[in-house]
Amino acid sequence: MPAATASDAEIKLPLMPTDSNNEHHYEDTPAYAALQQAGLLCREYRRKSIDDIFTGKDLKANTTQQKNMWERFKYGYYLCPGIGCAVYGATHLELFVPASHVGLLMNERNEYLFAQPGMHNINSIFMKSVSQPMPLTGNGRNGVHISHGNRTICIVEQGYIGYAVDNGQPVLLPPGIHVWTSESLKFLRSVALNDHKIELGPYTLVTVDEGYAAITQNNGKQCVLPGGHTHLLTHKNWKFEKFITLKIQTDDLEKIQATSADNINMMVNSTVNWRIVDVEVAATMAAETMAMSGTGDVAADITKLRRDVLKQALASLAAFIGSVNYSESFHMSAAAQVRVRVRVRVRVRVRARVRVRAREPTLTPSWPRRATPTRRASWWARRSTRAPRASRRCAGSRRGRRRSRPSRRRSRRASATTRCTT
DSSP states (O other): OOOOOTTTTOOOOOSSOOOGGGGTTSSOSGGGHHHHHHTOBOOTTEESSGGGGOOTTOBOOOOOHHHHHHHHHHTTTTTSHHHHHHHHHHHEEEEEEOTTEEEEEEOTTOOEEEEOSEEEEEEOSSOEEEEEEEESOOOSSSOEEEEETTEEEEEEOTTEEEEEEETTEEEEEOSEEEEEEOSSEEEEEEEESOSSEEEETTEEEEEEOTTEEEEEEETTEEEEEOSSEEEEEOSTTEEEEEEEEOSOEEEEOOOEEEEOTTOOEEEEOOEEEEOOSOHHHHHHHTSOOSOTTSSSOOOSSOHHHHHHHHHHHHHHHHHHHHTOOTTTSOOHHHHHHHHHHHHHHHHHHHHHHHHHHHSOOOSSOOOOTTOOHHHHHHHHHHHHHOHHHHHHHTOSSHHHHHHTHHHHHHHHHHHHHHHHHO
16 A cells, blocks of 8 residues: 555645534624614625635645645756746746735736635746735734735624725624625724724714613704613714713712801701702703714713702702701700700709708707897897798808898898887
8 A cells, every 4th residue: 555645644624613503602692782683783794714715716725845846847947947947937836825824816817816824836927926924813802804905804803893884884794704805895993892882884882881871862852871771873863972870979068157047157067969860851951961062072971960959959958047946946966955954953953952851940040150149139030930941041051141131131120120119
């Protein structure tokens, strides 16, 4: 049995799996749901593998090093180096295309051809290579775009969308390998789908997160897009304006001096918590949704709406303070302080009563320091009529002396009457 040569051992293997199961991860993901529902994805030019790129007159690998050497011997490449080399070089084109690359050539009719990876030996005077082989692997962001005359190879990465134009009409390419021969179809760029606002020619893809709402203008009519979805604006005059947040906002009000209903001046520090409930009313009546120049994007913040809310909060706070009468309705903390004072006074009175009850009346009074003989005589006169009360009024404490002042005046009057009678 003869030994197998290198040419006989050649096995043609596809550069990518051609199994039909390889397609289920193309555009069957939630990122492309809005575009699929609108029917805008073009699958006409997509190929299953890199091997399907080469069709028609495209060149496939057809030689090896051994075949090239025998071809050179036929033309006297080694026997007559001068003439043999010139003849062989004029009539043959040897080309090597590395793996995962594609060769770019033109034939005698100036038709644009692709060359498959491998070794090529082309017996033609007019066949020529246009440039170095181009890689078919991208960097994971921009994909692959090879333009060779009217021939185009485009590889769109997963998570991206290819944007092309054919006779002025947009063409959206899903992930995969796309190959076409066209005089009017032109590939422009690959666009990532992780942005909130994506412009694809006349189309606009808007992704609104939960807790937000998107304000758009459809031919001048306001349309509010809810959060938690991806929306497609289907024509050029359906414009995206801005996002409006629905989250709770916390703002500090400026320090104000307010007067209550009973003319009490107060310095008030306050905080306002607010959120937007009716987005349509807020966007129509309070938020800035259109640039005054008519061009350009509107800022995504709600500065005007926030300023209006704070002003209304200040006015409402001042009106509330002006309607409060603190002389009639005490504050909780003030009421608590009043209760504490009342309790202290009650305790003091109870102690005083205990002391009075525990003390026995005596006939020998404890005279004050400044008691004169006249005052002492008047005291004994009162003692005979009201002994119990007199004993209480003549207590030696300072409090007792204060309470006995009216009795001193009466004693003076009584002594003066006694003198007149005598």
